[in-house]
Amino acid sequence: MKKLNQEDTKRITDKVLSLSKADECTVTINGGRTGNIRYARNAVSTAGLVENTSLSVSVAFGKKQGTATVNEFDDKSLEKAVRRAEDLARLAPENPEFMPTPAGVAFKPSATFSEKTDAIDPEYRAQVAAYSIEACRKNKLVAAGFFTDESAFQTIANSRGVFGHQQRTSVDFTCTVRTEDGRGSGWVRRDASDVSRFDARAASDIAIEKALRSVEAKALEPGRYTVILEPAATSDLMAYMFNSFEARSADEGRSFLAKKGGGNRLGDKLFDEQVNVWADPWHPDVPVLPWDSQTMLPREKMDLIKGGKIAALNYSPFWAKKQGARAVGQPGNIVMAGGSKSTAELIANTKKGVLVTRTWYIRMVDPQSVLLTGLTRDGTFYIENGKIKHPIKNFRFNESPVTMLNNIDELGRPEILAGDESDFQLLIPAMRVRDFNFTSLSDAV
Amino acid sequence: MERRTFLKVSAAAGGTLLVPVFGNAIAAEELLNPLSVQFKKTLADAALNAATKAGASYCDVRIGRYLNQFITTRDTNVENIVNTESSGVGVRVVANGAYGFVATNVMTADAVAEAARQAVAIARANARLQSEPVQLAPVKGVGEVAWATPFTKDWRTVPVKDKAEMLIAANKAALGTGATFMTSMLFQVNQQKYFASTDGSYIDQDIHRLWSPFTATAVDKASGKFRTRDGLSSPAGMGYEFFDAQPRHKVRAAGGVTTLYHGAYDIVEDARAAGRQAREKLTAKSVEPGKYDLVLSPEHLFLTIHESVGHATELDRVLGYEANYAGTSFATLDKWQSKKFKYGSDIVNFVADRTTPGSLGAVGYDDEGVPGKRWDIIKDGVLVNYQATRDQAHIIGEKASHGCSFADSWSSVQFQRMPNVSLAAGTKKLTPDELVKDVKKGIYILGRGSYSIDQQRYNFQFGGQLFYEIKDGKVTQQLGDVAYHANTQEFWNACTAMCDERDWRMGGSFFDGKGQPSQISAVSHGSSTTRFNGINVINTARKIA
Numbered sequence: 001m002k003k004l005n006q007e008d009t010k011r012i013t014d015k016v017l018s019l020s021k022a023d024e025c026t027v028t029i030n031g032g033r034t035g036n037i038r039y040a041r042n043a044v045s046t047a048g049l050v051e052n053t054s055l056s057v058s059v060a061f062g063k064k065q066g067t068a069t070v071n072e073f074d075d076k077s078l079e080k081a082v083r084r085a086e087d088l089a090r091l092a093p094e095n096p097e098f099m100p101t102p103a104g105v106a107f108k109p110s111a112t113f114s115e116k117t118d119a120i121d122p123e124y125r126a127q128v129a130a131y132s133i134e135a136c137r138k139n140k141l142v143a144a145g146f147f148t149d150e151s152a153f154q155t156i157a158n159s160r161g162v163f164g165h166q167q168r169t170s171v172d173f174t175c176t177v178r179t180e181d182g183r184g185s186g187w188v189r190r191d192a193s194d195v196s197r198f199d200a201r202a203a204s205d206i207a208i209e210k211a212l213r214s215v216e217a218k219a220l221e222p223g224r225y226t227v228i229l230e231p232a233a234t235s236d237l238m239a240y241m242f243n244s245f246e247a248r249s250a251d252e253g254r255s256f257l258a259k260k261g262g263g264n265r266l267g268d269k270l271f272d273e274q275v276n277v278w279a280d281p282w283h284p285d286v287p288v289l290p291w292d293s294q295t296m297l298p299r300e301k302m303d304l305i306k307g308g309k310i311a312a313l314n315y316s317p318f319w320a321k322k323q324g325a326r327a328v329g330q331p332g333n334i335v336m337a338g339g340s341k342s343t344a345e346l347i348a349n350t351k352k353g354v355l356v357t358r359t360w361y362i363r364m365v366d367p368q369s370v371l372l373t374g375l376t377r378d379g380t381f382y383i384e385n386g387k388i389k390h391p392i393k394n395f396r397f398n399e400s401p402v403t404m405l406n407n408i409d410e411l412g413r414p415e416i417l418a419g420d421e422s423d424f425q426l427l428i429p430a431m432r433v434r435d436f437n438f439t440s441l442s443d444a445v
Numbered sequence: 446m447e448r449r450t451f452l453k454v455s456a457a458a459g460g461t462l463l464v465p466v467f468g469n470a471i472a473a474e475e476l477l478n479p480l481s482v483q484f485k486k487t488l489a490d491a492a493l494n495a496a497t498k499a500g501a502s503y504c505d506v507r508i509g510r511y512l513n514q515f516i517t518t519r520d521t522n523v524e525n526i527v528n529t530e531s532s533g534v535g536v537r538v539v540a541n542g543a544y545g546f547v548a549t550n551v552m553t554a555d556a557v558a559e560a561a562r563q564a565v566a567i568a569r570a571n572a573r574l575q576s577e578p579v580q581l582a583p584v585k586g587v588g589e590v591a592w593a594t595p596f597t598k599d600w601r602t603v604p605v606k607d608k609a610e611m612l613i614a615a616n617k618a619a620l621g622t623g624a625t626f627m628t629s630m631l632f633q634v635n636q637q638k639y640f641a642s643t644d645g646s647y648i649d650q651d652i653h654r655l656w657s658p659f660t661a662t663a664v665d666k667a668s669g670k671f672r673t674r675d676g677l678s679s680p681a682g683m684g685y686e687f688f689d690a691q692p693r694h695k696v697r698a699a700g701g702v703t704t705l706y707h708g709a710y711d712i713v714e715d716a717r718a719a720g721r722q723a724r725e726k727l728t729a730k731s732v733e734p735g736k737y738d739l740v741l742s743p744e745h746l747f748l749t750i751h752e753s754v755g756h757a758t759e760l761d762r763v764l765g766y767e768a769n770y771a772g773t774s775f776a777t778l779d780k781w782q783s784k785k786f787k788y789g790s791d792i793v794n795f796v797a798d799r800t801t802p803g804s805l806g807a808v809g810y811d812d813e814g815v816p817g818k819r820w821d822i823i824k825d826g827v828l829v830n831y832q833a834t835r836d837q838a839h840i841i842g843e844k845a846s847h848g849c850s851f852a853d854s855w856s857s858v859q860f861q862r863m864p865n866v867s868l869a870a871g872t873k874k875l876t877p878d879e880l881v882k883d884v885k886k887g888i889y890i891l892g893r894g895s896y897s898i899d900q901q902r903y904n905f906q907f908g909g910q911l912f913y914e915i916k917d918g919k920v921t922q923q924l925g926d927v928a929y930h931a932n933t934q935e936f937w938n939a940c941t942a943m944c945d946e947r948d949w950r951m952g953g954s955f956f957d958g959k960g961q962p963s964q965i966s967a968v969s970h971g972s973s974t975t976r977f978n979g980i981n982v983i984n985t986a987r988k989i990a
Contacts, residue, residue: 047545048567095524126570142765144766254625363896366985371985374897396899396930443903
């Protein structure tokens with residue numbers, strides 16, 4: 001079906017809300033198209049296009065709730081969805097923690113849509129792949145990559161008068177370049193809402209250069225090192241930590257933000273004072289929708305860490321009510337203040353250290369301390385006297401982002417990233433960090 | 446590798462309302478009415494004919510209806526009950542030697558024929574960057590056939606109230622024995638999959654799976670310490686009879702430290718033990734790092750098998766198709782060609798199997814219409830084969846595919862996915878208690894914990910749920926802060942003993958992630974309790990500011 005505009009979706013949500021006999025009704029419409037091209041072994045392996053639009057109806061009778069979703073939009077289908085949701089709500093047990101969605105909120109639009117991204121076609125995608133493949137063939141290298149673009153919209157509405165509609169676009173590109181003998185590997189990631197900020201050729205060149213420089217890797221003893229972590233190397237570590245910024249789990253004693261003896265650590269200084277992190281749905285580099293679709297609450301520009309102190313925790317509507325706090329929409333992005341230096345300039349100021357391009361397969365080892373394990377990958381180098389001296393074998397690390405953010409020497413220029421395993425849009429700097437804990441060596445290239 | 450979807454599920458288990466999106470919600474009474482086979486055949490023929498007419502040399506059509514129900518609970522509250530449905534058609538073609546794929550949720554003959562024509566156009570566009578044409582191993586058409594997961598109790602007919610009450614009973618059991626918080630979930634999956642191809646197959650399959658994970662958390666507010674113990678269930682490819690555990694389904698762990706399960710699961714009993722064991726973890730002795738003999742229980746070892754053998758022997762990784770995401774593999778073609786690469790010790794035998802009853806990976810046919818089969822991956826410690834699809838079989842000199850092609854949705858393109866990959870039981874009679882008798886300084890590990898492995902499957906680190914010290918042949922006290930580090934080849938060559946088939950059982954994963962765009966799949970891995978000598982154990986305790 002054609003992409004729905006605000007007028008279309010307002011008509012649909014009004015119709016759905018008028019059909020419901022429940023105490024409360026909320027409606028969400030998600031629609032759009034996602035295109036992608038995937039390549040490996042210097043050839044395209046798959047390319048696809050998925051178009052879909054769906055409508056989700058949630059109703060509540062008192063504290064009993066039900067949800068139904070359809071992807072048909074004629075009047076009969078809309079009524080069917082409402083009746084199904086109502087049937088499920090009648091069958092569901094009462095949830096004492098059920099909270100109604102808000103009333104009387106307005107949303108300030110954010111610049112999440114780009115015409116240029118919306119106009120991406122199969123030829124554009126093929127050209128992205130061609131840049132990497134042709135350059136790699138020329139250099140006797142092997143490219144594997146993935147480019148995906150999305151043009152979508154979301155509409156939310158409820159029976160308390162809330163309505164929001166906004167379009168969004170995004171592109172995501174990753175490319176791994178390996179030497180033919182498998183002894184070198186380099187990688188790059190680029191994300192943007194506006195494709196005019198994406199340069200496929202320049203991005204591919206970074207992966208190519210890293211691959212060429214990473215052969216003949218030497219083994220360095222595991223231990224604690226000063227590291228320069230490129231933004232992609234810390235993105236998932238940061239996301240893991242911010243996933244734990246939940247007030248309820250802290251108050252209940254099951255989070256690293258729980259205070260000994262009870263309560264949470266809001267206001268406590270847990271990090272180096274250079275650490276300043278905030279969320280801002282209207283940030284021009286990492287704009288996100290101005291609402292949290294789970295709660296229908298508006299997102300706000302809010303400090304998460306200020307001068308190293310915990311500045312905010314996420315309160316669900318239920319927990320906020322119980323604790324006398326204010327619930328706001330959960331952040332969709334994470335912005336961390338950095339400096340103006342490039343990664344090369346950070347390297348130039350480093351006497352001895354390790355440069356990490358990216359980290360891989362990060363998992364929680366101990367939630368008490370947010371101890372995470374994972375590995376370096378696709379470009380790990382030894383730095384001596386301000387220069388990259390030689391490539392080194394990859395390491396496994398066991399480190400907590402809390403410790404990492406306490407050991408910051410210097411911050412570089414922030415870069416836009418989508419998390420590999422999180423839904424946050426990120427703008428985070430490269431970091432030079434002391435005493436990063438590498439616990440073993442990996443032979444993987 | 447278990448990816449983002451699992452993190453979302455874990456987050457939900459941790460108490461948030463984040464739930465995975467399986468598809469569109471539907472009313473329960475509609476779950477039991479499948480699409481008619483004749484309707485699906487008509488749709489499929491429309492696509493096959495359109496593709497062939499447009500110039501495809503091969504076409505397959507997958508018509509899917511995916512039904513799921515999941516229930517999330519916290520303490521004595523049911524947080525969410527969701528029924529979901531997703532239906533549609535995926536058409537894959539080979540034209541000009543290249544693949545093309547298009548999916549649509551419009552289930553009319555015209556729409557699928559148009560999808561087929563678009564798929565041919567995409568294949569032709571892709572062909573210009575193709576280095577060699579797609580070469581499919583032959584598959585003999587099987588005509589009109591059907592296959593279904595054997596089960597005796599259909600989860601779709603069990604009242605939602607009964608299921609919610611079971612989870613709440615488990616939560617109460619854990620809260621009654623020491624847990625401060627308890628979350629539990631129930632995932633129920635039904636995949637109605639219809640496959641047709643220009644080879645002459647029309648295959649109708651009805652697949653059922655279940656999983657009921659939980660997390661018991663014990664908190665000591667005075668010290669600020671908290672510990673968790675997750676459930677020891679193994680997801681299963683069976684019906685709701687999975688929850689009717691009888692005494693014959695219960696297995697006594699070595700030293701009698703807990704009860705384990707085989708073929709059915711008693712979630713309330715396991716939750717009761719979990720509450721007590723989570724509380725005990727708060728005061729467990731912190732492990733002294735060093736070398737230990739590890740005795741690994743099957744519901745723990747499955748994940749080590751999954752990461753270090755299952756993924757490492759996927760042929761698409763070996764060849765480089767996953768290089769940009771999930772990685773490549775150390776188990777390269779030259780190692781296989783040498784016929785003497787010692788992946789493990791002489792007693793290590795791995796079998797890939799699509800036919801194991803009750804397993805997550807059991808199907809009649811894969812998503813290329815290839816019948817499920819069983820084959821050796823590692824024989825007497827030597828790497829002898831990989832996991833392959835139709836377009837890969839010729840690379841390893843095979844005349845037929847292994848049947849390893851799957852897609853997680855009608856809208857996803859099928860590609861190489863892992864079958865059940867299992868460690869064969871020991872041939873000598875040996876129980877877990879007898880296995881432990883020989884261990885002077887060891888650790889007995891049960892349950893899945895933290896897991897991480899590098900992109901070529903060498904270096905890994907695993908945790909667990911329960912760790913018990915083994916001293917002079919006896920299982921003694923609980924240990925805390927345990928994780929083991931190893932290199933895959935060294936680890937499997939350190940395998941010194943395993944229990945016999947009486948102890949063999951499966952663990953499994955619902956959310957094995959791979960591919961771009963990432964897809965999930967469900968897979969089981971079986972083993973008996975197994976011993977590994979001299980493995981490096983680290984202490985994971987850390988203090989933060």
